[in-house]
Amino acid sequence: DTAVSQTPKYLVTQMGNDKSIKCEQNLGHDTMYWYKQDSKKFLKIMFSYNNKELIINETVPNRFSPKSPDKAHLNLHINSLELGDSAVYFCASSHSGLISNEQFFGPGTRLTVL
Amino acid sequence: GESVGLHLPTLSVQEGDNSIINCAYSNSASDYFIWYKQESGKGPQFIIDIRSNMDKRQGQRVTVLLNKTVKHLSLQIAATQPGDSAVYFCAERPRTSGTYKYIFGTGTRLKVLA
Numbered sequence: 459d460t461a462v463s464q465t466p467k468y469l470v471t472q473m474g475n476d477k478s479i480k481c482e483q484n485l486g487h488d489t490m491y492w493y494k495q496d497s498k499k500f501l502k503i504m505f506s507y508n509n510k511e512l513i514i515n516e517t518v519p520n521r522f523s524p525k526s527p528d529k530a531h532l533n534l535h536i537n538s539l540e541l542g543d544s545a546v547y548f549c550a551s552s553h554s555g556l557i558s559n560e561q562f563f564g565p566g567t568r569l570t571v572l
Numbered sequence: 573g574e575s576v577g578l579h580l581p582t583l584s585v586q587e588g589d590n591s592i593i594n595c596a597y598s599n600s601a602s603d604y605f606i607w608y609k610q611e612s613g614k615g616p617q618f619i620i621d622i623r624s625n626m627d628k629r630q631g632q633r634v635t636v637l638l639n640k641t642v643k644h645l646s647l648q649i650a651a652t653q654p655g656d657s658a659v660y661f662c663a664e665r666p667r668t669s670g671t672y673k674y675i676f677g678t679g680t681r682l683k684v685l686a
Contacts, residue, residue, distance in 0.1 A: 462615075489672060499580050499659055501616070501676040513672045548615050554672065560606065561674065563615030 461485050462564035464549050470570045471539055478535045479567045481549030489513075490532035491550040491561065492524060501548070507532055508554055536569075544571045580659065582681040591649040595662035595677045600643060602664035606674070607636055607647045610659045619647070619660075649682075657684045 462483045471477055483490065491514075492504040506514035510526045521537045536543060549564040585591045597605065603624040608616035622629045622636045622645075629636050635648040645662045659681050663674040 491672075499610075499679045501661060501679070503673060503675075506672045508672060550615075560618045560621065561616075563608075563617070566613075566615050 462549055462551055462562050464547075464564040464567050466567060467565065468568050468570075470572065472572055473539055473541060475539050476535070476537045477539060477569070478533055479547055479549075479569075480531070480533045481564060482531050483549075483551040483562070483564075484530065485551055485553075485562060487551035487553045487562075488529055489552050489554045489559075490526065490529075491552075492532065492534050493548040493550060493563075495546040495548060495566070497545070505532075505534075539569075539571045541571050544569055580679055580681050582683060584683045584685055585652050586685050587652060587654060589652055591647075591652045591656070591682060593647045593649075593660050593680045593682065595645040595647075595680075597643050597645060597662065597664040597677065598675065599664060599666045600640075601667045602675075603667040604665040605636070605638060605645055606663045606665075607634075607645075608661045608663060608676075609656075610661065610679075612658075616661060652682075652684050654684050654686065657682055 465480050489508045491506045495501045504518045505524045507526045523535045526532045546566045546568045548566045550561040552559040552561045606621045607619045609619050610616045620631045620634050620636050622638050627638050633650045637646045659679045661679045662677040
């Protein structure tokens with residue numbers, strides 16, 4: 459009965475490779491997000507999708523391409539991986555249109571680029 | 573604002589004492605604030621929220637105070653327990669972003685000493 463799930467939990471890959479991270483939520487939320495957390499724990503939003511439409515793109519390199527096939531899924535594809543992409547990536551979801559819209563986070567995917 | 577090369581601040585408290593974690597937010601137009609707790613190896617978890625038309629909100633063992641004049645938030649944890657050990661983040665939502673964007677603070681690590 460996991461609310462927000464991500465796969466894989468760990469991802470180790472070589473520079474230059476292409477990889478994907480998947481995210482699913484079963485909360486019935488209409489908004490999903492991707493965040494990047496660096497080694498100093500700084501958490502920064504990358505993308506936000508509402509009803510499968512891109513709402514926020516925080517000047518993320520175009521090597522990162524999110525895809526939302528439906529409201530319950532938001533996948534992140536990364537091309538030509540670089541060392542600086544190593545981080546923990548968190549997916550989150552929320553319900554828009556509410557005064558208070560708490561975000562529920564997934565467990566994270568730790569990406570290590572060698 | 574964005575953290576640049578800062579070490580994560582750490583607050584050490586004795587078990588049973590009260591903890592106060594502080595946060596300075598950046599945008600005077602932010603209308604909603606959340607405190608998150610992140611345990612090791614997990615995603616951030618909602619603790620308590622507050623809207624900008626309030627200056628105090630209480631939950632179970634936690635209280636959030638908002639001072640809009642100086643753009644300051646604090647999280648007070650009563651009778652701190654070992655399970656409270658985690659990294660704590662404040663997050664603000666700029667009104668102009670709708671319900672889709674949150675800006676996270678740099679985080680504070682809370683260590684509870686037995």
